Amino acid sequence: xSEYTSVTISKGRGGWGGPLTITPTAExxxxxxxxxxxxxxxxxxxxELTGGQAFDGFxxxxxxxxxxxxxxxxxxxxxxxxxxxxxxxTVDIHATSPAGPLxxxxxxxxxxxxxxTADVVAQ
Amino acid sequence: MTSAxxxxxxxxxxxxxxxxxxxxxVATFVEGHGILVFFGVDSPAELHDFSALHEASVAxxxxxxxxVVELGGTRIPVLAVGxxxxxxxxxxxxxxxxxxxxxxxxxPGDVNLPSDTLVVPAPGSTFRILRPAGPVASPxxxx
Numbered sequence: 001x002s003e004y005t006s007v008t009i010s011k012g013r014g015g016w017g018g019p020l021t022i023t024p025t026a027e028x029x030x031x032x033x034x035x036x037x038x039x040x041x042x043x044x045x046x047x048e049l050t051g052g053q054a055f056d057g058f059x060x061x062x063x064x065x066x067x068x069x070x071x072x073x074x075x076x077x078x079x080x081x082x083x084x085x086x087x088x089x090t091v092d093i094h095a096t097s098p099a100g101p102l103x104x105x106x107x108x109x110x111x112x113x114x115x116x117t118a119d120v121v122a123q
Numbered sequence: 124m125t126s127a128x129x130x131x132x133x134x135x136x137x138x139x140x141x142x143x144x145x146x147x148x149v150a151t152f153v154e155g156h157g158i159l160v161f162f163g164v165d166s167p168a169e170l171h172d173f174s175a176l177h178e179a180s181v182a183x184x185x186x187x188x189x190x191v192v193e194l195g196g197t198r199i200p201v202l203a204v205g206x207x208x209x210x211x212x213x214x215x216x217x218x219x220x221x222x223x224x225x226x227x228x229x230x231p232g233d234v235n236l237p238s239d240t241l242v243v244p245a246p247g248s249t250f251r252i253l254r255p256a257g258p259v260a261s262p263x264x265x266x
Contacts, residue, residue: 034167034170036210036211036213036214036215037214057167058165058166058167058215061167061168061169064169073207073210073211074232075205075207075208075211075219075230075231075232075233076205076219076229076230076231076232076233077158077160077219077221077230077232077233078160078170078173078174078217078219079170082169082170083169086169094207094231094232095231096230096231096232099229099230100156100158100230101151101152101155101156101158101173
């Protein structure tokens with residue numbers, strides 16, 4: 001049995017939204033990194049602090065209902081809205097704000113951007 | 124004054140790929156929003172609905188303003204390019220083309236094109252990024 005703990009993820013410089021509190025559960029254990037070059041350091045940090053399982057979305061796929069948080073390196077059009085639309089809390093490492101065809105799904109309660117590893121803090 | 128000796132180069136192919144699949148929502152994105160999203164074939168399934176998937180045979184650089192994107196044989200000038208475009212293209216095969224006519228990239232992932240220039244690509248069509256033949260003023264040249 002894993003024990004999970006919570007982190008607070010705040011917007012970084014030029015960012016938008018949040019802060020988000022993320023607590024993985026046995027049902028939603030995945031820290032889902034949809035980023036270039038493997039597991040992003042922000043995703044690795046969230047996994048380290050929470051006990052969640054870092055997962056590379058470009059290596060294999062996972063159902064939305066297993067994802068505790070999605071970490072993206074979205075430039076502001078597509079991924080920025082996909083995960084919020086599916087009610088998955090979303091962390092963009094780039095300093096984006098709601099835009100694109102899916103902008104209406106991007107709310108402060110479910111999305112935070114401009115995030116670096118220092119913006120992920122254990123509770 | 125080496126910069127006085129302008130060098131003429133032929134048009135370079137910076138990126139070349141073949142479209143392998145076109146998601147159900149691509150037409151809505153293109154016709155409703157003037158946006159065409161590409162992702163590499165290895166991208167997660169949840170991104171496929173609104174994406175043209177493609178497989179690159181040349182992937183050396185992303186576009187900059189003044190380059191040309193060629194989609195299914197149609198050449199479209201690039202007006203502006205955001206700061207993360209090249210990394211996303213080379214790492215993920217991901218690029219967002221926006222036919223918004225804007226001279227500045229609002230979002231770091233934007234590639235701005237003239238308004239009403241995008242069409243829905245057909246599977247099997249070619250996507251290329253071309254850098255026009257020189258002489259080209261290079262910002263890297265010493266003054």
